[in-house]
Amino acid sequence: xxxxxxxxxxxxxxxxxxxxxxxxxxxxxxxxxxxxxxxxxxxxxxxxxxxxxxxxxxxxxxxxxxxxxxxxxxxxxxxxxxxxxxxxxxxxxxxxxxxxxxxxxxxxxxxxxxxxxxxxxxxxxxxxxxxxxxxxxxxxxxxxxxxxxxxxxxxxxxxxxxxxxxxxxxxxxxxxxxxxxxxxxxxxxxxxxxxxxxxxxxxxxxxxxxxxxxxxxxxxxxxxxxxxxxxxxxxxxxxxxxxxxxxxxxxxxxxxxxxxxxxxxxxxxxxxxxxxxxxxxxxxxxxxxxxxxxxxxxxxxxxxxxxxxxxxxxxxxxxxxxxxxxxxxxxxxx
Numbered sequence: 443x444x445x446x447x448x449x450x451x452x453x454x455x456x457x458x459x460x461x462x463x464x465x466x467x468x469x470x471x472x473x474x475x476x477x478x479x480x481x482x483x484x485x486x487x488x489x490x491x492x493x494x495x496x497x498x499x500x501x502x503x504x505x506x507x508x509x510x511x512x513x514x515x516x517x518x519x520x521x522x523x524x525x526x527x528x529x530x531x532x533x534x535x536x537x538x539x540x541x542x543x544x545x546x547x548x549x550x551x552x553x554x555x556x557x558x559x560x561x562x563x564x565x566x567x568x569x570x571x572x573x574x575x576x577x578x579x580x581x582x583x584x585x586x587x588x589x590x591x592x593x594x595x596x597x598x599x600x601x602x603x604x605x606x607x608x609x610x611x612x613x614x615x616x617x618x619x620x621x622x623x624x625x626x627x628x629x630x631x632x633x634x635x636x637x638x639x640x641x642x643x644x645x646x647x648x649x650x651x652x653x654x655x656x657x658x659x660x661x662x663x664x665x666x667x668x669x670x671x672x673x674x675x676x677x678x679x680x681x682x683x684x685x686x687x688x689x690x691x692x693x694x695x696x697x698x699x700x701x702x703x704x705x706x707x708x709x710x711x712x713x714x715x716x717x718x719x720x721x722x723x724x725x726x727x728x729x730x731x732x733x734x735x736x737x738x739x740x741x742x743x744x745x746x747x748x749x750x751x752x753x754x755x756x757x758x759x760x761x762x763x764x765x766x767x768x769x770x771x772x773x774x775x776x
Contacts, residue, residue, distance in 0.1 A: 472589075476559045477653075478639045481549050482736060493550035499744050500543040506751030507536040517764040523602040524591070527584045528754060530611050534580065535747035538573035540564055543745050546643045557759035558632075563645040568626045570644070574742070575672055576618030576723075581714050583610040588707050593690045621672050628665060632656060641732050646739065648729050657684035669725070680714055709753045719747050 482492060514520045514529040547557045547565070558566070587607075591598050629647055635655035640648040647665070651658055687707055694697045694700045720741035729735070 464501060474559045476638065477563050477645070479545070479549050479556050479558055479643060479645075480639050481546065481556070481640045481643045483487070486553065489550045489553070493547050495549065496543055496547045496744070498744075500539065500547070503536065503539045503543070503744065503747045506748065507532040510751045510755065510761075511536075513761060513764045513768060516768060520760060523587050523607045524584070525760075526607050527580060527587060530614075531577065531580055531584070531739055532751060534573045534577045535750055538570050538577075538746040539744055541569045541573075542644045549643065558640075558645065563640075563650075564626060564630055567629065567645045567647075567650075568622050570646075570743075571625050572615075572618040572622035574618070575621045576614045577717070578673065578676045579614035579617050580611065581710070582679040582716070583607075583614065584710055585680040585683040585714070586610075588710060589686055591689050592707070617672070621668070624668060625665065628661060632658075632661065641731075642736055642739070644743070648725070649732070652729075664766050677718070684711065702749065712753055713746065713750055716749070717742050720746070 481489075484492070510532040511529050514525045514532075545558065545562075587602055590601050594601065625647070629650055632651070632654040633656050634650075634653045637653060638645075639653075640649045641652065651662075684707070691700050691704060720738050724735050724738045724742075755765065
């Protein structure tokens with residue numbers, strides 16, 4: 443998948459960003475060299491339960507997303523734009539959940555190993571921001587793909603060419619990298635003169651802001667403007683695409699035809715609703731309830747990556763047939 447081809451572009455960008463942020467961090471107001479990830483404020487005996495819960499969810503993320511990518515790459519019938527986007531969605535879900543879950547599990551398992559280095563925090567923040575933004579743009583591309591498939595089916599193969607699909611996915615990763623560089627640069631040049639304890643289970647923007655002793659008004663305005671510039675176009679594309687899709691589907695006389703058309707879109711719409719709902723609640727509501735924010739952040743960091751393969755596979759006849767075929771081939775080999 444195209445996602446694998448971008449490591450040569452992404453990782454040099456990461457290394458340069460980490461190096462620059464580390465240099466700035468050592469010259470920072472408080473000369474921060476590491477942070478402490480507080481995690482969830484629960485009784486110590488519940489940490490093992492959280493570890494097992496995260497382990498189970500992460501195992502399902504690995505199994506589901508790696509399985510989805512394997513099915514898409516091995517079955518020629520799934521060589522279509524929709525599954526090309528879906529394969530990249532699985533890659534993104536797998537990657538950004540892997541940035542967060544392993545470190546969180548280590549923290550739950552060991553009370554004495556909750557620290558994360560400054561460079562590690564920068565890397566985690568950078569990668570998470572990159573792939574979250576890339577996922578938003580990819581979901582918009584998938585909405586556009588469904589719009590063309592339902593509203594202009596005769597021109598679908600022409601308009602959704604392999605070149606356009608490649609450009610849309612490449613643009614998603616590039617926009618994610620640009621956004622992440624800007625967000626990371628702004629966040630880790632703040633003067634951290636308070637506690638080193640990040641009140642979350644990963645390096646997120648709001649807990650890091652709480653550690654700063656500077657006036658954050660201008661920073662928050664710039665951050666909000668940047669987020670709006672990034673988020674609004676994807677939301678507009680998704681909303682407009684589905685307005686046209688619903689209008690077209692309602693004109694279909696056959697009830698079976700309407701059911702089939704809605705079935706192809708309901709999975710995508712469900713994923714979009716869960717992801718954007720959790721993100722908006724976490725970042726656009728007043729920062730007064732950190733524990734509640736941690737719970738909602740679980741939705742887009744771990745729950746959504748776990749559910750996406752299940753949603754798309756259980757509601758997709760082609761994926762189920764491809765999975766059945768793959769299992770039959772493995773059984774025949776054994």
